[in-house]
Amino acid sequence: MTLRPFLGAALAAFSFAALAAPASAEPVSRPRAVVELFTSQGCSSCPPADALLxxxxxxxxxxxxxxxxxxxxxxxxxxxxGNGDYSDRQRDYAKGWGSSRIYTPQMVVNGAKGVVGSRRGEVHGALQGASLPLTVDIAQHGDMLKIDISPDLDFENAVVWLVTYLDRVDVSIDKGENAGKSMVYTQVVTGRQALGMWEGASGADLKLPMGEALAAGSSGIAVVVQQEHDGLPGPILGAATFER
Structure with a gap:
């Protein structure tokens, strides 16, 4: 794995060797899908999709x-x-699929398929048979998080992303299409940054200081391994989450 210094000097703890310390938290179970909802507090069609997420x-x-x-x-x-970077991510998905159209609410499943996020049948249809071929595990070791990504020769190199989120936020909306509503939002992304490249032949072990990985009041992280094509997001190969 080729590491880039996106988290500063603290990432000097990166290592290809397995850690000797015992895990103090249970490994996260292997997911079959990553569902990304593109939503907005100002969109009257979004609350059903927010609830579905x-x-x-x-x-x-x-x-x-x-x-x-x-x-x-x-x-x-x-x-x-709201964040312009997240709007750009949605535009990049559309561009990669040969489209210029973006909308809310939209759910993207495993980086490969976009559906209307409020249409429960379409969402569950997109999830049917979904799978992530790459194993990613996260475990706590004291004040560090250990991330293991398995080797897999069947896939090209991919980017390893660290995504922070809040598991629940209550918002009272005063204006716009949802004026007067008190909304509950979950799994709200608060930050996203690349850790480096996963190289399928070797896999990777990575340590992150928990205080830095969960900075800015976030309650959880997701590690997402995703291919890119011509700088645009492609299929997601694997993922795992950790919540404190």
Whole structure:
């Protein structure tokens, strides 16, 4: 694995060797799908999709992540978690699929298929038979997190992403299409950064200081291994989550 210094000097703890210390937390079960919801507090069609994502997050075999976009902010309410980078991520998915159209709510399953996030049947249809071929494990070792990514010669190199999120946020919306509503949002992404490249032939072991990985008040992290094609997001190969 080729490591880039996105988390600063603290990532000097990276190692290809297995750690000798015993794990103090149970390994995260292997998921079959990563579901990314592109949503907005200013979108009247989004609450059903937000609720559906909450139910998906309760399944132990699904990694659910809510990316709040910023292109609805013009409608009178600035999304408290809206981020132009997340809007760009959605645009990159569309571009990779040969489209210029983006919309909310949209759910993307395993980086490969986008569906209307409020249509429960479409979402469950996209999840049917979904699988992630690569094993990613996270365990706690004292004040460190140990991430293991298995080797797999069947796949090209991929980017390892660290995604932080809040498992629950309550928001009272005063303006826009959802004015007057008190909303509960779950799995809200608060940050996303690349850790490095996964090289299939060798796999990788990685240690992260928990205080740095869970900075800015986040309650959980997801490690997502995703291929890229011409700089655009491709299929997700594996993922795991950890919550404190």
């Amino acid at each position: 909450t139910s998906l997050a309760e399944q132990h075999d699904v990694v659910a992540l809510a990316y709040h976009v910023d292109y609805w902010d013009y409608a009178g309410w600035k999304d408290t978690f």
